[in-house]
Amino acid sequence: MKKNTIDITKMGHKTLDAPILNVVLYQPEIPSNTGSIARMCGAAELRLHLIHPLGFKVDDKHLKRAGLDYWYEVDIHHHDSFKEFLNNEVRVETQIISFSRFADPVYTESEIVHGAYLLFGQETKGLPDEIRERFPCYRIPIWGRVRSLNLATTVGIVSYHYLNKLGCFG
Numbered sequence: 001m002k003k004n005t006i007d008i009t010k011m012g013h014k015t016l017d018a019p020i021l022n023v024v025l026y027q028p029e030i031p032s033n034t035g036s037i038a039r040m041c042g043a044a045e046l047r048l049h050l051i052h053p054l055g056f057k058v059d060d061k062h063l064k065r066a067g068l069d070y071w072y073e074v075d076i077h078h079h080d081s082f083k084e085f086l087n088n089e090v091r092v093e094t095q096i097i098s099f100s101r102f103a104d105p106v107y108t109e110s111e112i113v114h115g116a117y118l119l120f121g122q123e124t125k126g127l128p129d130e131i132r133e134r135f136p137c138y139r140i141p142i143w144g145r146v147r148s149l150n151l152a153t154t155v156g157i158v159s160y161h162y163l164n165k166l167g168c169f170g
Helices: 031-044 061-073 082-089 129-134 151-165
Strands: 021-026 047-051 075-079 096-099 116-120
Touching (some): 021 082
Parallel strands (some): 021 047, 021 116
């Protein structure tokens, strides 16, 4: 008996006219993180930008497992490079905020505007220095003896904090 399979690359995606926030993943490496982040973006109606190259194929079984049920609910934009992302998305008034464990200011100290882009780096390497130096960069404090937080956890903490700041919780 043949299993029913769904090719997520052929499923349509939601299109948001004016997303409250944009989540940008710079060359993500772990499919389950990207799947979890995509699910969160679908739940909060945030646009997800994936900057290639990715460390996996978008039909990866782990990506499917993490976000398949909701993949069509996510407004996803793919960009072949960071330069292409900047050329296609960024205008003079665009706010881009980056995040790194190496930053000094804490994310709660930043201001946020509707439509801002929240930029996160690779799971193993973070963001390149030139990107962290170009855009305001913030960190999530860690008090315990761990090196860093999981990317999906970080994106969720920051995104929902800013949604609250923008008055989305009622």
